Amino acid sequence: MSAATAPVAGPAPLPDPAAPAPLPAALKKAARRRRAVPYLLLLAGVAWLLVFFVAPMVYQASTSVQTGSLDEGFKVTWHFSTYWDAFDAYWPQFVKSLVYSGIATVLCLGIGYPLAYTIAFRAGRWRNLVLILVIAPFFTSFLIRTLAWETILADESPLVHFLNTIHLLDVTSALGITEGDRVMATPLAVVCGLTYNFLPFMILPLYTSLERVDGRLHEAAGDLYATPFTTFRKVTFPLSMPGVVAGTLLTFIPASGDYINAELLGSTNQKMIGSVIQSQFLRVLDYPTAAALSFILMAVILAIVMVYVRRAGTEELV
């Protein structure tokens, strides 16, 4: 504010237009102060990122090329083969992570899109209530929500009993996503947990982008011979692409690094890479391997996201 008002209080006499007078000192000072404002506003955020993002990254990067043990201490020896050894040992967990989180993301999209569409276009006065219901699970912690799924999917639970009665589990077991008459400690349980826990992250961005789609465009498409389904395919869905991209990223990225669902709902066979990193850090205390795995995971996700965003962004939509 003071920066903006300072020039007004500046020189009273009009400067000669032919020979521009040098800027008065007060004006210069004000201009300098104005230029500094954006940096001042960024200060808190930049400091936060430096302390809690850049510094740990650098620290972890150095850890990943160290050798040694907890007793003797770790030393930076530029031992890059840790990366290869870690990947070689744990690539199945990488694959499982990507497959489970990929399936969970697709399921979230399948469940979340119709819901977001309904909230955006059909919910009318119920819109806010439904949105609150979508967010409501966040009132309990992630851990407790996942523990609840342990009860839901337990061997003696009514749901599993029902699935057995209709022999659906025979089918899923034949497909290899469940084992025998159990759901717990199978890939299905882990994917269910992931889907449930990350669904709101899909619905909210989808809703935001769908809500911005002008309903009159639906009328215009209908007027131009598009059936309701074609209208969706050619108008609504392309216009909701930003929400689809945001939702899938917000679901896929945290899901692929998640370990709670795999730990609580899966068995050792369903270990995801998050579980491996967690146990390397906290149980095995092999910090270099854990750090290397973290960086590999980051690189893989980054590569997938870049390919995905580029494809989704430039795709010919008609």
Next chain:
Amino acid sequence: MTTPETLNGPADKDAAATAVSGTAAEAPADAVRLTGISKTYGSFTAVHPLDLTVPAGSFFALLGASGCGKTTTLRMIAGLEDPSSGSVRLGGADVTALPPYKRPVNTVFQNYALFPHLDVFENVAFGLRRRGIKSVKKQVAEMLDLVQLGALARRKPHQLSGGQQQRVAVARALINQPQVLLLDEPLGALDLKLRRQMQLELKRIQTEVGITFIHVTHDQEEAMTMADTVAVMNAGRVEQMGAPADLYENPASTFVANFLGTSNLIETEVLGADGDTLTLGAAGERLTLPAARCRPDVTAGGRVLAGVRPEKITLAHADDADAIPAGRNQVRGTIVDSSFIGVSTQFVIDSPVCPELEVFVPNVERDGRLLPGAPVVLHWNPEHTFGLDAAQDIDAGTDTDTDAESGTASAGGGAA
């Protein structure tokens, strides 16, 4: 000057949107035929049951103030709104039950509703592609040339000006060669100058392609400039329908008289009916009204509203009253106000018959004595008087948006 011969009598009295179902047999000549169509939302009636026939190839305007039901009527033709009763026929075929995408009509929406993710070319090609036409390139190029947008085919809608977006919307609808093109206030978002330009352009396109246009607007000048036939709507009903000049010269109701341009309406008593002419009395003045131009059936002693358009009146200073030819309607008064607006001067006259009579005097030979306070005599050819039912609200249609009265006056006068 309008000659009496061009003023049709009240023969068109019943032309006011009363296509009786008995004539439905000769339907093929009509692009659109609405029969008893109405729309109610809960207890609110947006459109009262109305019958409307739009001849093929015509430029038809639905004119009315906002909320009069004109857009709802249009949306019922497009299929975007389900009528509460009645039927919609397009070129003889009943389409009442068909969804919009099965109707051979296309709409130019008020806010254009262009697809923001598609460029101009794909917006225009949208309808063709939906009907499975593969090679759209030539047709789209031709259509873009028609609306003079050939160079902008690869732009996205948000990169275009309002006028250009409007033309894309027209091209996108027209390329499908609909039986009827529906235009929902298509020029509402444009500034005045661009609006004039687009009015002429739309008229040119309509003449060129020969498709029936139904144009919804609240701008009476726009309706009169563009349309062959105008239906004036008020409170969910069609008040009157006809050619613009005919509506202007022979308004059937006080709403039409006031909404289309301005009218001076004088409350009178019928003193005598003598064959072709009625003699009316108001505050001691005597006016003559051709019986053929009187809407209600009246007899001596009845009441009637005598109307006359401001530009039909000649203003004479009271000193020159003797020079006024015999046989003209005369009213005495005093100038209250005058405003010079270039082509004419608008006077407001306080007269015993009506406290606010408006007179538009062309600025040909200006009489320096015609200043506020001057006693004057208003006189006009009795043939220009029209008679309306005195039971109506005399002010109906006056408080609505009439932004270009002088323009209307000259348009109406010129067309006659």
